[in-house]
Amino acid sequence: MQSTLAVGNDANAIPSSSPAFGTPAHPIRPIVPATITATNSSKPVVLPVLIPATSLRPIAFRTFTKKHSLTLTSSALQALATFVGKNCGAKWREEGLAEKVLEEVARSWKKSRGSGIVDGADQELVDILRGIELSMVGGKIVAATSGRRTAPTLVREDSVNAGQMETLSVSTPQSMDVQQETEDICQDPRKFLKVVSLFDQPRLFYDPNRRHFEKVSKSPSLLPDPSQKTKIFRDRYHLVQQRILRNESFQAPTIKRGAAAVNGHASLSRTESSFTQQNAYTLTPIANLLGRSGSNHVLLGLLTTLPTGQLAISDxxxxxxxxxxxxxxxxxxxxxxxxxxxxxxxGSYHEEDSMDGLRLGGGGGVGGTIGGKFAAASIGGPPSERREVSLGITDHKKNDQSTGGGFGWVDFFGVGSEKSFGSKMRTTESHVWRVGSADSKRSKMVCIGELNLDNEQTLGALKRILSLYAAAPVEDMPMAFILVGNFVTNATMAGGRAGGSIEYKECFDLLASILSDYPTLLQAATFVFVPGDNDPWPSAFSSGATTAIPRRPIPELFTSRIKRAFATANTDTDRVPCTELNGEAVWASNPTRLSLFGPVNEMVIFRDDMSSRLRRNSIALTAEDESDEIGEGEMDMEHLQEKDLTSQTLTASRKLVKTILDQGHLCPFPMSIRPILWDWASSLNLYPLPTAMLLIDPEAPAFAVTYEGCQVMNPGRLLAEGRRGIARWMEYDARTKKGLVREELMH
Known part of the structure; x- marks a missing residue:
């Protein structure tokens, strides 16, 4: 947004001598007689800004169209943008002031007119804006005009002396806004559910000089500058480094220890999920190893393969x-x-003069491979950081922000920052969950993985699952169904049964006919469709091989029948009045994010064959003992319904979860193994850690694991392998933040 100070239209207004300091448009105020005093004389001043109508359009569409079913004309949108810029100032977006104003305008319009079209030339809109302006202080509405809240009371204090004037003061209850918002809250949590495409997510990078996150100024492109490729790994390194330096194991103690503890050697060992602080560890830059042969060091760097085939570590x-x-x-x-x-x-560094191997050259040590080798004694991933620590929150109830470098003010996903909206959204969340019964399933999300629509058994399993939830009462139905590809067995337009676009569209037409048999689900739930590598259009040239991520949603060419099924269900005259929200189908990117109650709950959904890729490319360590497992204190394993769950399966699940979350990235691979779009690489970061993560990997067993407060789930394949006639899916409870693998016998 281009912030420009608004200029008054009054011809008698004195122009500002210093526009950079934001002098108000009317700097000279009428003189108030000394005999008249007001208790609100310290009213905060709002510096007006010029807001383009296009910048306000997303908020206006969400408030007027999706929430109140109103249509805005271009003149009305321009009038609202001018009003918000004048009365809310530069913080209209950051503090959510614009959304509150638009909400009040929409309510007042529906109460006074009731018509579905809001026209900027209508005198009623002008009157509504004038009334709201009179009730605003410092960019905030302190007294509503729609009559839904308690009106402010004018308290008249009679003067003692007859010569003194009366004093008028405005008093509003402190809990008025919270109480009214609580009363107006829809019991359907889908009102606060938002699907965030990774292409719409803010592109941020960590600036080590300012020690804060900054937005990327350049527009993204599919063909960016080649320097962007190296910047991807540099940004990843800075992000992990700042996370490690805040870890207590890498901070020098402020209290002196004994001589034995200070001079003792610190070795890497773990208790639970972090390094034990036997001593403060110090990271050594690789360039500083020169001239220090035989000394022990701790290095942080990127594991790479040199052209000679040797492993190396780079910073x-x-x-x-x-x-x-x-x-x-x-x-x-x-x-x-x-x-x-x-x-x-x-490990320890050994210079090339003391080695019997080949000289590697490049003795300068800066920007290239230095001579010698580093003999590693131990190797591990960077320790994870809990979401609360990353955001700097120590007490949710008091919204206490620690001073340890948390990033609570950063809006990572375009749904508002934790510091601005976290406290309010937690209050809303507690009320929504309290309104329903203790066993209400409106907090449930159902995830179905590897939904091959060209397989008759898969369609039969899907019908069984949908009929199971459709038979439940409407108020107990899940709020979301997450359907994940691959939606065909073979890559589209690469041969096989789904050989072309016509056959692929027929698969979704068949899915639309199945969904039409369950209109109550289409009316009461949000269906999210996440594509796989076999889905168009990337499969057209990859033939089912690994494609670049993030990838776009399934094209609208194939989704028309499903959209028509939802439109028919929502306009059904016999529909049950379960909610004021209509059901909808959302075609998401891969990966994608789900936001529930703003920044309070975040779920990452990623369809990828992660486990097989890790097994193919992992480094075999001769000193590794595969029989040893992760300590029980690190992870909590949600018990599956399988009675024959082996320890090997349990270890593999924990190993997969720990690897991804420790890296803090959805694709910790070289470009040759898993290509990514350079300009959208920052959206793949898992920082801060999400509340929950759906890692749909058909090659891995179904599991639900909690690690560092993050619930990681894998529903596996819809058709359980090796178990005929069994449908398997994942059920996630957003209230308890726990996942459960469910199975059902198909008839």
């Missing part, structure tokens, strides 16, 4: 050959290690 200062022949993973059997991951390595 922003240089690279060095890595010897992992005696390295012990920390913890044993706890993580995968693949080139492209950022790792912490402890």
């Amino acid at each position: 922003l200062t240089g690279s060095i050959v890595l010897d992992l022949s005696n390295a012990v993973p920390v913890p044993k059997g706890g993580s995968w290690f693949v080139p492209g991951m950022i790792v912490i390595v402890e």
Whole structure:
């Protein structure tokens, strides 16, 4: 948005001598007689700004059209943009002031007129805006005009002396706004559910100089500058480095310890999910290894493969050959290690003069591979950081913000920052969950993975699941169904049964006919469709191989019948009055994010064959003992319904979850293994950690694991492998933040 100070239209207004300081349009105010005083004389001043109508359009569409079913004309949108810029100032977006104003305008319009079209030339809109302006203080509405809230009371204080004038003061209850919003809250939590495409997510990067997140100023492109490729890994390194330096194990203690503790050697070991603080660890830049042969160090860098085939570790200062022949993973059997991951390595440096191997050259040490090698004694992933720590929140009830460098003011996903909206949204969340019964399922989300529409058994399993939920009372139906591809067995337009676009569209037409048999579900739930690698259009040239991520939603060419099914269900005259919201179909990107109650709950949905890719490209460590498992204190495993769950399956699930969340990235691989779109790489970061994550991997067993407060779930395949006639899916409870693998026998 281009913030420009508004200029008054009054011809007698004195122009500002310093526009950069934002002098108000009318700097000279009429003189108030000394005999008249007001208790609100310290009214905060709002500096007006010029807001383009296009910048206000998304908020206006969400408030007027989707929430109140009103249509805005272009003149009305321009009038609202001018009003918000004048009365809310520069913080109209950051503090949510514009949304509150538009909400009040929409309510007043429906109460006074009731017509569905809001016209800027209508005198009624002018009167509504004039009334709201009189009730605003400092950009906020302190007294509503629609009559839905308690009106302000004028308290008249009679003067003691006859010569003194009367004093008028406005008093409003402090809990008035919260109480009214609580009364107006829709019991359907879908009102606060938002699907965020990774292409619409704000593109942020961590600035190590300012120690804060900054927005990328350049517009994204599919063909960016080649320097953007190296910037991807540099940004990842800065993000992980700042996270590690805030970890207590890497901070020097302020209290002196004994001589034995200070001089003792610190080794990497873990208790639960973080390094034990036997001593404060110090990260050494690779360039600083020169001239320090035989000394022990801890390195943080990117695991890479040199053109010679040797493993190396690289940071922003240089690279060095890595010897992992005696390295012990920390913890044993706890993580995968693949080139492209950022790792912490402890060991000793040996210069090339004391080596019998080849000279690697490049003795300068800056920007290239330095001579010598680094013999690693232990290797591990960077320790994860809980979501509360990243956002700087120590007490949700008091909305207490710590001063330890949390990023509570950063709007990571375009739904508002934690500091601005977290407290309010938590109050709303507690009320919504309190309104329903204790066993209400409106807090449930159903995820179905690997939905092959060209398989008759898959369609039969889908019908069984939908009929199970459709038979429940309307108030107990899930609020969302997440249907994840691949939606066809073979890549579209790459041969096979789904050989072309016509056959692919027929599969979705068949899905539309199945969904039409359950109109109550279409009326009361949100259906989210996430594509896989076999879905168009990337499959047209990849033939089902790995495609670049993030990837666009399924094209509208194939979704017309499903949209028509939802429109028919929502206009059905016999529909039950379960909610004021209509059901909808959302075609999401892969990956995608779901926001529930703003920044309070965030779910990441990602369809990828992650486990098989890790097994194919992982580094085999000779000192690794696969029989050792992760400590029980690190993760909580939600018990599956399978009675024959083996320890090997349990270990594999935990290993997969720990690897991804420790890396804090959805794609910790080189570009040759898993390509990504360079300008959207920042949207793949898992920072801060989400509240929940759906990692749909058909090659991995179904599981639900909690790690560092993040619930990671995998529904697996819809048709359980090796178990004929069994349909399997995931059910996630947004209230308890727990997932459950469910199974049902198909008839």
